[in-house]
Every structure is written in C-alpha cells, then in structure tokens.
Amino acid sequence: MVDQSIAGAGAMAAASDGDRSGRARIVILLLCLGLAVAVLLSLTSGASDASAVSVVGDWLLGAAPGNEALSARDRLIVYDIRLPRVILGVLIGAALAVSGAVMQGLFRNPLADPGLIGVSAGSSLGAVAVIVLGATVLAPVTSVLGTLALPLAAFCGGLATTLVLYQVATRHGRTSVATMLLAGIALAALAMALTGILIFMADDRQLRDLTFWQLGSLAGATWQKIGSVGPVIVLALAAMPFLARGLNALALGEATAGHLGIPVQRLKYTAIVGVSAAVGASIAVSGIGFVGIVVPHLLRLAIGPDNRYLLPASALLGACLLLLADAVARTIVAPAELPIGIVTAIAGAPFFLWILLRKRGVVDL
Amino acid sequence: MIEARDVSVAIGGKGIVANVDFDIRPGEIAAIVGPNGSGKTTFLRALSGDLAYSGEVTINGRDLSVMKPVEAAMLRAVLPQATTLSFPFTVREIVRLGLLGGRSGALPGEDERLPERALARVDLDGFAGRFYQELSGGEQQRVQLARVLCQVWAPVLDGKPRYLFLDEPVSSLDIKHQLIIMNIARDFARRGGGVVAILHDLNLTAMYADRIFVMHRGRLAATGSPQDVLSDDLIEKVFDCRLRVGVLPAGDMPFVLPQSAA
Numbered sequence: 148m149v150d151q152s153i154a155g156a157g158a159m160a161a162a163s164d165g166d167r168s169g170r171a172r173i174v175i176l177l178l179c180l181g182l183a184v185a186v187l188l189s190l191t192s193g194a195s196d197a198s199a200v201s202v203v204g205d206w207l208l209g210a211a212p213g214n215e216a217l218s219a220r221d222r223l224i225v226y227d228i229r230l231p232r233v234i235l236g237v238l239i240g241a242a243l244a245v246s247g248a249v250m251q252g253l254f255r256n257p258l259a260d261p262g263l264i265g266v267s268a269g270s271s272l273g274a275v276a277v278i279v280l281g282a283t284v285l286a287p288v289t290s291v292l293g294t295l296a297l298p299l300a301a302f303c304g305g306l307a308t309t310l311v312l313y314q315v316a317t318r319h320g321r322t323s324v325a326t327m328l329l330a331g332i333a334l335a336a337l338a339m340a341l342t343g344i345l346i347f348m349a350d351d352r353q354l355r356d357l358t359f360w361q362l363g364s365l366a367g368a369t370w371q372k373i374g375s376v377g378p379v380i381v382l383a384l385a386a387m388p389f390l391a392r393g394l395n396a397l398a399l400g401e402a403t404a405g406h407l408g409i410p411v412q413r414l415k416y417t418a419i420v421g422v423s424a425a426v427g428a429s430i431a432v433s434g435i436g437f438v439g440i441v442v443p444h445l446l447r448l449a450i451g452p453d454n455r456y457l458l459p460a461s462a463l464l465g466a467c468l469l470l471l472a473d474a475v476a477r478t479i480v481a482p483a484e485l486p487i488g489i490v491t492a493i494a495g496a497p498f499f500l501w502i503l504l505r506k507r508g509v510v511d512l
Numbered sequence: 513m514i515e516a517r518d519v520s521v522a523i524g525g526k527g528i529v530a531n532v533d534f535d536i537r538p539g540e541i542a543a544i545v546g547p548n549g550s551g552k553t554t555f556l557r558a559l560s561g562d563l564a565y566s567g568e569v570t571i572n573g574r575d576l577s578v579m580k581p582v583e584a585a586m587l588r589a590v591l592p593q594a595t596t597l598s599f600p601f602t603v604r605e606i607v608r609l610g611l612l613g614g615r616s617g618a619l620p621g622e623d624e625r626l627p628e629r630a631l632a633r634v635d636l637d638g639f640a641g642r643f644y645q646e647l648s649g650g651e652q653q654r655v656q657l658a659r660v661l662c663q664v665w666a667p668v669l670d671g672k673p674r675y676l677f678l679d680e681p682v683s684s685l686d687i688k689h690q691l692i693i694m695n696i697a698r699d700f701a702r703r704g705g706g707v708v709a710i711l712h713d714l715n716l717t718a719m720y721a722d723r724i725f726v727m728h729r730g731r732l733a734a735t736g737s738p739q740d741v742l743s744d745d746l747i748e749k750v751f752d753c754r755l756r757v758g759v760l761p762a763g764d765m766p767f768v769l770p771q772s773a774a
Contacts, residue, residue, distance in 0.1 A: 185727060
C-alpha cells in the first residue's frame with residue numbers, strides 16, 4: 148500500500164516533468180496582483196493627498212449618494228489627470244512587451260526588439276511626417292483622420308520597416324540574426340535620415356511640437372489621446388493570443404510549423420501587422436525602448452518560452468514596469484519630469500548587455 | 513496511399529528533381545536512397561507540401577496542392593534532418609507541439625500522457641524535464657521523432673492510413689538507437705500506416721525497406737524490392753563506387769551488420 152502510493156507519487160511527478168504551465172499560471176496571477184497594486188500606487192502618488200483607501204472607497208461607492216471618500220478637487224486629479232496617464236502607461240507597456248515577445252517568436256530570436264531593429268525608427272518617421280507635413284502636403288489625409296493620423300502614420304512606418312526587414316533577413320524559413328540586426332541598423336539610419344530632413348523643413352511651431360513628442364512622457368495623457376491610440380493597441384493585443392500556438396510551432400522552423408498544421412504565411416502577416424500597429428500606436432505617444440526585450444527575457448527565465456503564457460505575462464509585466472518607470476520619471480527630478488524613454492533606456496541598456504554576455508557563444512550570429 | 517506522378521521540382525530556376533513517379537501503400541516502408549545532392553530531400557519536401565512542384569501528388573486520393581496545412585497535418589507527420597531552437601523549451605514542451613494541429617488518434621483523455629509514452633518509445637524515458645538545447649544531436653533527433661509520433665500516434669485514423677516522412681532519421685544515432693527507430697517505423701507500417709524514409713545505410717535499407725526508390729541526379733534510377741534493386745551494377749552507376757553486394761570481407765576483418773541483431 149505504502150509502496151503503491153510512493154510509486155503513484157513518482158508517476159505523477161514524472162507526468163508533470165518539464166511541464167511549466169502550473170508555474171506560469173501562478174506567475175500570471177501574481178502579475179495581475181502586482182499590476183493592481185502598481186495602478187493603485189500610481190493613482191494615489193503625487194502632489195494631491197488622495198490616499199489609496201479613499202480612491203478605492205470612492206470607486207466602490209461610485210455614484211452612491213453621500214459618497215464623500217474623495218473631495219471634488221481630488222476626484223478631478225485622480226480621474227482626469229492620473230487615470231488617463233495610468234491607462235496610457237498600462238496600454239503602452241503591455242503593447243511594447245507583447246510586441247517584443249511576438250517579434251522574437253516571429254524571428255525565432257530572443258534579441259529581436261522593435262526598438263533595436265529599426266521598427267520604432269520607421270514608426271517615428273511616420274509620426275514626424277504627420278507633425279511636419281500634416282498642415283501642408285498631408286492636409287487632405289490629416290483633416291479626414293484627425294487625431295488618428297499620427298498613430299496611423301506611425302503604424303504604416305513600422306509596418307513598412309518590418310516587412311522589408313523580414314524579407315531581407317529571412318531566407319528559406321531561417322532568419323539570420325546578423326542580417327536582421329544589420330538590416331535593422333540600415334533601415335533605422337535611413338528612417339532617421341528622412342526624419343532629419345523633415346525636422347530640417349519644420350517651422351518653429353512644428354519644432355516645438357516635435358520636441359515635446361520626442362521627449363515624450365506620459366504626462367500629456369488625456370482621455371482624447373487614449374481615444375486615438377487605445378483602440379489600436381487594444382485590437383492588436385486582442386489578436387496576439389491567437390498567435391501563441393502558432394509562434395510556439397514556429398520555434399521549430401517555418402517548414403515544421405507548417406507540417407504541424409499551422410498556416411504559416413497567415414501567422415507571419417498577422418504577427419507583423421499586429422506588432423506594427425502596437426508599436427506604431429505606442430510611438431505616437433512616446434519613444435520608449437528596451438521594454439520589448441527585457442520583459443519577455445525575464446519571463447522566459449521564470450516560466451519558459453511557451454507563448455500561451457509568455458504573451459499574457461509579458462503584457463502584465465510590461466504594464467507594471469512602465470508604471471514603475473513613469474513613477475521614477477516623475478519623482479526623481481520633481482517637480483520637473485524626465486522623459487520616460489530615458490528611464491527605460493538607463494535601466495534596459497545594461498540589462499541588454501548582460502543578456503549578450505550570458506548568451507555569448509550561444510547566440511547564433 | 514500516396515501517389516506522385518511525374519513530379520518535378522525547380523528551385524530558383526534550377527531543376528533539382530525531374531519526372532519522379534513514386535507511390536507508397538499502407539503497411540509499407542519505402543526507402544529513398546541515393547548519393548548526396550541527388551534530390552532526395554527536395555523530393556520529400558515537395559511531398560510534404562513545402563515546395564512547389566509540377567506533376568500530381570495525392571494522399572489517400574486527395575490532391576496535396578489544394579490541401580490546407582491542418583488537413584495535411586492530420587494525414588502525415590514530417591521528421592526533418594535536424595532542428596535547432598533559439599528558446600529554452602523543455603523536452604516535454606517540444607514533444608507536446610506534436611499534438612498542436614492534427615489529431616493524435618489516441619483514446620480521448622490520453623493526449624496529456626502521450627509525450628511521456630512517445631519519449632519512452634524512443635528510449636528517452638525521464639528526459640521530459642531536460643532542456644532540449646542541452647541534449648546531444650542524437651538525443652535531439654529522437655525528441656523530434658517523439659514529437660512526430662505524437663502527431664500521428666494512431667497509424668490509422670477514421671479508417672484511413674496515415675504516414676510518417678522521415679528525412680535521415682538515424683543519421684546521428686548510435687547503432688542501438690538506429691535499430692530502435694527503424695523498429696518504430698516498421699511497427700507503424702505493420703499497424704496500417706505508411707513510412708517514407710530517406711536512408712544512407714544500405715544495410716539498414718535492405719533490412720527494413722519493403723521497397724527502395726533510388727535517386728540519381730534528380731531522377732529515379734531504380735525502384736523495387738531490396739533484392740531487385742541492390743545490385744553491383746546499380747551501386748556502381750548511382751554511387752560511383754565499385755562495391756559488390758553480398759560479399760564478405762577477406763580474412764579475419766571483422767564486420768557488424770544490423771541484420772545480426774538478436
């Protein structure tokens with residue numbers, strides 16, 4: 148009897164050997180809690196003294212009569228200034244991290260990141276084109292699209308870059324990392340040169356707009372801005388879970404993914420369009436690097452590379468880290484603010500170097 | 513059954529495979545042999561639906577060129593020569609990918625346990641928790657075979673035969689595991705499936721293949737049973753090597769043939 152139960156326990160342990168889905172679910176649950184805490188802290192930290200308790204109290208009581216958990220002034224601060232900022236941070240953090248994870252799956256390479264391989268530069272070019280040419284050459288377009296023009300142009304710029312990059316770097320279903328990174332450098336240089344020409348053409352008012360946009364932070368978050376980039380990001384994020392199984396199969400190579408029954412071409416183009424949309428919409432708000440490479444990498448160490456868990460976990464951790472970076476950005480030089488891209492680069496670039504050191508000899512260049 | 517009629521494949525304007533007729537019946541192991549660069553792998557890739565071809569290929573009577581990936585995945589599984597990974601998947605996670613698109617054909621509720629059973633069959637019991645990237649080439653090859661077996665676990669599904677396409681399945685294996693893998697292929701065929709294998713070892717081929725397709729410079733040089741095909745003339749013509757079939761080494765030179773396996 149005793150022997151049987153021991154043998155049974157042994158068999159159970161063997162059955163779950165190498166299966167990290169249980170751990171992944173726990174990590175995702177913890178990340179959900181972490182994000183809730185990060186959101187609450189972001190909503191309650193700042194010059195106003197609205198406490199976490201009163202914010203939660205106000206939210207719970209809602210429109211109930213006699214709800215005095217928050218003063219009218221604090222309610223304005225929390226709901227019209229801090230909440231849009233938090234939502235934008237969550238959306239962009241999730242979009243960048245998931246885009247990184249999807250792109251790494253697509254290129255079969257842990258070093259792919261929209262910022263590193265020129266996709267962000269392409270998106271920036273689109274955004275700058277709208278800022279500089281919006282009132283003249285592109286006027287017919289911008290007058291129709293309104294506030295959607297900037298995120299859409301950034302999307303198109305990112306999409307074009309990703310498509311070119313994929314064509315150049317992939318031969319017979321194998322993506323060469325060296326080609327990918329070098330082609331990314333070339334494309335980024337080209338996009339930056341074109342951006343430079345546009346900046347050169349810009350007048351004083353446009354230059355001011357450009358500077359604000361380039362130093363982008365989440366400070367300018369408004370409900371209107373969320374209205375223009377939010378739907379794009381939410382749509383792109385909603386499409387990503389459907390890619391998870393296909394991206395797992397793609398880890399074995401394009402041909403094998405096809406043999407397993409995955410429609411590879413459709414998967415690739417959905418992934419490219421989704422990533423370009425998410426990155427474009429994020430760039431339309433602010434240039435933020437390294438989230439897409441740091442977050443999926445950390446999570447792969449914890450829960451493994453299974454995209455069914457990696458993608459949602461990346462969204463959650465990306466959102467948490469961006470809120471954290473935003474908190475640092477607005478407190479470290481208070482009352483002024485650092486651009487959030489500077490914070491993520493200062494933390495992310497050394498981390499990226501650390502990945503390279505760890506992988507030296509393993510990464511196939 | 514799988515039938516290929518007058519199949520030609522060109523890559524980048526260069527003809528690699530020309531006018532190959534091929535067929536495999538359920539219950540058979542068909543071996544494709546030939547020197548390096550004779551078009552074996554290219555032909556198998558066309559048969560797998562990876563490459564555009566001219567001519568006609570049908571699997572169980574259905575035209576391969578109009579099949580969706582998921583439909584083909586239910587009819588055949590493909591073992592490539594070698595698979596490298598950039599992400600730290602565990603062995604179990606890799607084998608489980610075999611259950612992704614098609615239908616294993618195992619009894620309901622058994623799919624969860626298939627990875628362990630498939631690993632046991634390729635002699636990798638207890639490897640489920642190891643990292644794929646840390647295994648030797650031969651072990652990786654057997655992990656991939658376990659994945660392929662999961663995809664078509666039942667050789668016959670809904671009364672229709674299914675197929676294994678194996679590209680040099682034993683090339684990086686020691687002799688013990690060569691025999692284990694070829695026995696898995698034979699078992700798959702005996703239970704009603706079909707196996708197409710590219711092989712280099714003519715002794716293994718003679719031992720296991722029901723029919724041999726010999727390729728030479730992109731064309732079919734000979735077809736038939738091992739007894740009919742493996743002759744001194746054919747080997748000299750195709751492999752450009754003066755070897756003689758069925759001749760023992762002189763004197764006390766030792767030799768070890770797979771056929772002697774107990």
